[in-house]
Amino acid sequence: MRKGILSLLAVGVLATGGLTACGDDKSDSGSGDAGKKQKIGVILPDSKSSARWETADRKYLEAAFKAAGVDFDIQNAQGDKAAFQTIAEQMITGGVNVLMIVNLDSGTGKAVLDKAKSAGVATIDYDRLTLGGSASYYVSFDNTAVGKLQGEGLVKCLTDLKATKPIIAELNGSQTDNNATLFKAGYDGVLKAKYDAGEYVKGPDQWVPDWDNTQAGTIFEQMLTSTPNIAGVLAANDGLGNAAINALKKQGLNGKVPVTGQDATVQGLQNILNGDQCMTVYKAVKQEADAAAKLAIGLAKGEKGSTTQKVTDPEGKRDVDAVLLTPKSITKDNVKDVVDDGYVTVAELCTGDFAAKCTAAGIK
Numbered sequence: 001m002r003k004g005i006l007s008l009l010a011v012g013v014l015a016t017g018g019l020t021a022c023g024d025d026k027s028d029s030g031s032g033d034a035g036k037k038q039k040i041g042v043i044l045p046d047s048k049s050s051a052r053w054e055t056a057d058r059k060y061l062e063a064a065f066k067a068a069g070v071d072f073d074i075q076n077a078q079g080d081k082a083a084f085q086t087i088a089e090q091m092i093t094g095g096v097n098v099l100m101i102v103n104l105d106s107g108t109g110k111a112v113l114d115k116a117k118s119a120g121v122a123t124i125d126y127d128r129l130t131l132g133g134s135a136s137y138y139v140s141f142d143n144t145a146v147g148k149l150q151g152e153g154l155v156k157c158l159t160d161l162k163a164t165k166p167i168i169a170e171l172n173g174s175q176t177d178n179n180a181t182l183f184k185a186g187y188d189g190v191l192k193a194k195y196d197a198g199e200y201v202k203g204p205d206q207w208v209p210d211w212d213n214t215q216a217g218t219i220f221e222q223m224l225t226s227t228p229n230i231a232g233v234l235a236a237n238d239g240l241g242n243a244a245i246n247a248l249k250k251q252g253l254n255g256k257v258p259v260t261g262q263d264a265t266v267q268g269l270q271n272i273l274n275g276d277q278c279m280t281v282y283k284a285v286k287q288e289a290d291a292a293a294k295l296a297i298g299l300a301k302g303e304k305g306s307t308t309q310k311v312t313d314p315e316g317k318r319d320v321d322a323v324l325l326t327p328k329s330i331t332k333d334n335v336k337d338v339v340d341d342g343y344v345t346v347a348e349l350c351t352g353d354f355a356a357k358c359t360a361a362g363i364k
């Protein structure tokens with residue numbers, strides 16, 4: 001517990017000044033930056049809205065911090081906004097000098113970022129931009145591009161099925177997640193052109209609170225009841241897609257109604273191999289975690305990181321230094337790429353009945 005009483009490096013501290021309240025070990029007796037540890041705190045959002053947070057993000061961040069030999073603490077708020085704030089407060093008083101968050105909504109995200117800032121803790125928005133927030137950096141994918149791939153993927157599947165005037169249902173992510181807004185802007189851009197041309201018919205369109213997969217199932221069943229001839233489903237991630245697929249299965253419509261997804265989860269990829277899901281979007285989380293870890297480690301050591309892009313926070317009306325990575329569309333033809341990239345293993349994906357389907361898809 002008492003490891004690291006003395007900070008290993010007293011040099012290169014943050015230039016932000018005013019570092020206060022190192023209520024950790026003996027450092028509170030010291031004054032100023034010398035007592036500040038180099039420690040990175042990370043708060044992940046939950047483990048239900050997508051498998052990625054625990055299976056990918058945690059793993060890759062942990063590996064990057066360990067490789068750099070930097071002290072870190074990764075916790076998961078499990079979808080609880082109060083817990084999210086408590087974890088942040090404990091990390092700040094516990095002496096992290098960098099805090100990286102995936103917010104549960106912009107309101108609590110902003111409260112946490114502001115608190116960190118006033119304690120002299122540097123901050124990074126990881127994956128989700130906190131609107132009106134104060135993070136020094138934002139690391140994510142080009143989320144509008146993610147949505148565009150989903151829209152284009154659905155169009156391709158409907159074209160392959162020779163669908164005429166298909167009615168499209170949209171299961172959006174959480175309305176409080178800026179990414180969900182960006183995904184929707186991306187796919188609506190593609191679909192609107194089809195609606196306007198009279199080629200597609202706009203059907204039910206709903207946000208799923210907190211990306212909750214169970215609620216998504218209920219919402220989609222209601223959509224199917226009110227609009228039984230839904231012919232295509234734009235689902236914003238694999239979990240929401242799976243909820244729609246389960247409802248379609250009850251009507252014997254799985255595989256006949258294309259469904260999109262995102263995150264290249266094992267479940268999503270298996271749904272693709274089964275022919276029940278038309279596509280997913282693979283975001284190489286390792287790249288995202290590595291980029292964020294690099295910035296965090298730099299900040300922890302008092303260095304200024306380098307970024308290539310800027311995004312505008314529409315609420316705070318400020319430009320945030322950002323790293324935005326490129327997403328990739330995955331269909332049955334290239335599920336293999338996700339395996340080749342090491343994101344999922346053959347052992348996880350090709351279980352039971354999927355063994356033969358993996359072989360057919362060139363995965364071994």
Ligand code: BGC
Pocket residue numbers: 049050052127128173177179180211237238262263
């Ligand atoms: C992430 C997605 C994820 C979703 C639900 C979004 O902010 O970008 O990858 O599926 O949250 O956790």
